[in-house]
Amino acid sequence: MPRKPQDENTPSKESVRARSPTMADIARLAGVSASTVSRSLAGLPEISEETRIRVERAAQEAGYKINRHARSLRLQRSAILLVLIPDLANQNYSDLLMNIDRAAFELGYGIMIGHTNVDLERPDRLADELFTGGIDGILLTSGYCPARIRSRIENGSRLPVVRTMSPTEAGSGIASVQIDEVEAAADVVRHLIANGHRRIAHLAGPMTELVSQLRRDGWRRALAEAGLPEGQDLLLPGGFHLEDGKAVARRLIAAGTLPDAIFCGNDESAFGLMTELKRSGVRIPNDIAVAGFDDLTFSQVFDPPLTTVRLPRREMAEASVLYLKQMIEGGASLEDQIVPHELIIRESSGPGSPHRDRS
Structure with a gap:
């Protein structure tokens, strides 16, 4: 429904709040007719979602109390x-x-x-x-x-x-x-490859969870695209918690060899991994690059700030x-909706030292 233009007679929100607002006041604030306000606040289906949200915002700003209980009774919901x-x-x-x-x-x-x-x-x-x-x-x-x-x-x-x-x-x-979990994980690994890393490991989440399987598949997809090996030693069983990342770091230190980079199944395990590696004197990203998945608040202030996928x-x-x-309301078919993800690039995934062997 097209929005009606406001004129100089449109009341200000402040003046409306000073008295008991009417539907006519809300209509002028929202730029619609009073009948549209009435039908919208009643929850009637012929009102578009955009119009109904605009009317409810105008009502709230005006101090009009919407009786949601009465409306739900009318709709039998x-x-x-x-x-x-x-x-x-x-x-x-x-x-x-x-x-x-x-x-x-x-x-x-x-x-x-x-x-x-x-x-x-x-x-x-x-x-x-x-x-x-x-x-x-x-x-x-x-x-x-x-x-x-x-x-x-x-x-x-x-x-x-x-x-x-x-x-x-x-x-x-x-x-x-x-x-798209697979594509998001692949984007992280593609970024690591673009930074010159070749032996890229994956600290995986629990394989009983679908999200862990999909992120592992994204790691595999990016490696296959670049013709890079997916050696069994590069898939690191772990989990999604701090202690899981620490345990993987301790295993790597004990083995005496590090991959070029590690893509962690989430940010929390990456925090644990990085903490334990740094405690052992490993420099990030100079000696090994690290990336995560989630973009938690601490990811941007961790030392170094963590490259990750922003959910x-x-x-x-x-x-x-x-x-x-x-x-x-009976107006939607069963389907999957995909929301775009975003790769957030920070210092942890840098190219590392130029002398590192990348053969």
Whole structure:
């Protein structure tokens, strides 16, 4: 719906806040008609998403209190999304959750949190409320999916469930919003190759997790493209935690030989690896280059700052909440949405010393 131009009679936000705002005030602030404001605040489907968001922002700025409970009763929905999070202490998930909460509010939803690493009984019980009307949809942020939800999907049910940030297997029946994990990992390794590194190892995450398998595949893809060896000694079993990186570093030091570079499956394991290497007198990137995956806050201030893939947490949150809303309202087909990733180049992946043997 085209936006109506504002004129000199449009009230300022401050003047509207000074009294009880009316729908006519909100209409003038948003540049739409009063009837559009009424239909938008009622949650009626004929209003476009862009217009509805603009109207709600104008209402909030004017101090108009939107009765979301009354609207959800009219629509016979709870207006609540369940977000299943494995680890709230992990910055990836805390940042994602913050962006999900903001995106959900913008679209007229509240969120409920199920912490799956603490106790599966409670989040599974919360997920059951999808069948009783207590929640409208579920956002998965890891490979975990409650048994009853998974069972119904495997039996052909179409449920409003979206997985984000964590990859999902093809044919799983679960819609997803994610990055291309394989290509993102390959981009890191291509960068290391462009910096002159030839023996490039991969500190892998747990191979029981799909994300670890995909990042390993990206490492292999880039090596194959460049005609470089993927020797068995270059695939380093590890994990996603600090201690995993430290353990791999100790094994390398004990073996007495270092690869030119190591691509770590995530930033946290890279921090552990780099800490232990530096403790043993190894210089980064002079003696060995290191790169990670995630772009956690500390990646830019670590010594040296870490080259990594930036996960687009805000974009994934916004896209997944919007996608879930469309599924709830019956207007979305089952598909995977790919959000662009970004390679962040910092000092840790530099070319190293010119005397290093690269044969």
